[in-house]
Amino acid sequence: MTEIIRVESLSKQFGSIRGVDDVTLGVESGEFVTLLGPSGCGKSTLLRIIGGFEEPTSGRVWLDGQDVTHVPPHRRAVNMVFQDYALFPHMTVERNVGYGLRVSGVSRSEIRRRAGEALELVGLAAKAQAMPSALSGGQRQRVALARAIVRRPKVLLLDEPLSALDANLREAMQVELRHLHRKVGLTFIMVTHDQDEALAMADRIIVMRDGRVVQVGAPEDLYDRPATPYVADFVGTTNMFSSPVVGGAVSCHGQPLRVTDAVARSGQSLFGFRPERARLLLADQAAGENALAGVVDEVLYHGSTARIVVALGPGRIFVDCQNGATGGRSALPRPGDAVAVGVAAETIMGFHAEAAQ
Numbered sequence: 001m002t003e004i005i006r007v008e009s010l011s012k013q014f015g016s017i018r019g020v021d022d023v024t025l026g027v028e029s030g031e032f033v034t035l036l037g038p039s040g041c042g043k044s045t046l047l048r049i050i051g052g053f054e055e056p057t058s059g060r061v062w063l064d065g066q067d068v069t070h071v072p073p074h075r076r077a078v079n080m081v082f083q084d085y086a087l088f089p090h091m092t093v094e095r096n097v098g099y100g101l102r103v104s105g106v107s108r109s110e111i112r113r114r115a116g117e118a119l120e121l122v123g124l125a126a127k128a129q130a131m132p133s134a135l136s137g138g139q140r141q142r143v144a145l146a147r148a149i150v151r152r153p154k155v156l157l158l159d160e161p162l163s164a165l166d167a168n169l170r171e172a173m174q175v176e177l178r179h180l181h182r183k184v185g186l187t188f189i190m191v192t193h194d195q196d197e198a199l200a201m202a203d204r205i206i207v208m209r210d211g212r213v214v215q216v217g218a219p220e221d222l223y224d225r226p227a228t229p230y231v232a233d234f235v236g237t238t239n240m241f242s243s244p245v246v247g248g249a250v251s252c253h254g255q256p257l258r259v260t261d262a263v264a265r266s267g268q269s270l271f272g273f274r275p276e277r278a279r280l281l282l283a284d285q286a287a288g289e290n291a292l293a294g295v296v297d298e299v300l301y302h303g304s305t306a307r308i309v310v311a312l313g314p315g316r317i318f319v320d321c322q323n324g325a326t327g328g329r330s331a332l333p334r335p336g337d338a339v340a341v342g343v344a345a346e347t348i349m350g351f352h353a354e355a356a357q
Contacts, residue, residue: 007049023059034190036208048159078156122145253312270352275319280339296335
């Protein structure tokens with residue numbers, strides 16, 4: 001694949017605040033990339049700079065090999081889908097979709113043909129003459145997508161496109177977006193603060209913090225091999241604890257856990273493991289296990305899974321398990337039950353403490 005977007009040494013200053021701080025990255029043609037991070041990390045500002053809606057303070061933006069740093073949005077081969085969809089309430093669905101083409105002077109018959117094709121792609125051909133007020137949230141989102149792709153941009157930018165939808169509809173639209181991406185073959189760059197959304201949808205995730213890129217990789221790489229404690233804690237949940245390594249073991253809330261030789265030799269002093277990689281055992285099953293003894297503090301029920309909060313003296317850790325699969329139990333444990341938490345040495349990740357801010 002060829003690189004369709006390239007930003008080099010990009011910064012954006014808002015008074016004394018640096019919204020984007022010396023970012024360099026590339027996006028390949030046809031990729032689905034997400035910019036992931038908490039509110040205020042600079043992801044939406046970076047997206048708006050790529051789209052031409054913000055001028056960078058310094059740095060360059062390249063689109064398909066051309067420098068577009070100071071090219072206005074309407075002259076870039078990109079289109080953006082905004083958080084609020086920005087549909088015209090007085091226009092039909094078809095007219096909303098064809099609006100950009102009309103402004104560009106495309107003939108009426110060509111507008112009708114291309115708008116029809118775009119609506120067919122998003123499954124709304126039957127709603128062409130409906131008004132936006134008659135549509136559901138998910139349908140309005142699809143109209144916004146059709147309006148964005150009808151001009152055949154090289155890159156589609158999506159700024160928190162699913163944030164206004166309820167949980168069930170949001171999950172359905174994740175599937176729709178992935179399906180649309182495969183059908184049209186465009187490059188998608190999407191902003192989200194939702195880690196699950198990023199993991200489910202992206203080919204690559206760009207994790208941002210305080211205006212900077214902290215890690216880039218495929219979802220499984222970021223989840224299984226986070227580079228910093230920040231990434232480990234933001235992309236998923238991690239039971240994190242600090243400890244020296246003594247005799248090939250670390251101390252988790254005062255109890256020893258063996259680590260791999262590679263981790264023991266790494267010189268790291270911050271450690272963590274994912275809740276779903278731990279095993280909840282009956283207290284009498286812990287013999288010979290790499291395990292922690294504790295007491296169930298809370299049980300958070302999530303339907304097919306449950307998060308068990310286990311107290312280890314003054315500390316707490318999380319264990320995720322399938323319902324009915326908690327170390328031989330036929331039911332979930334209850335607060336006050338004595339348990340053991342088995343943690344395989346190879347599931348314990350090590351980090352340098354200075355990377356935690």
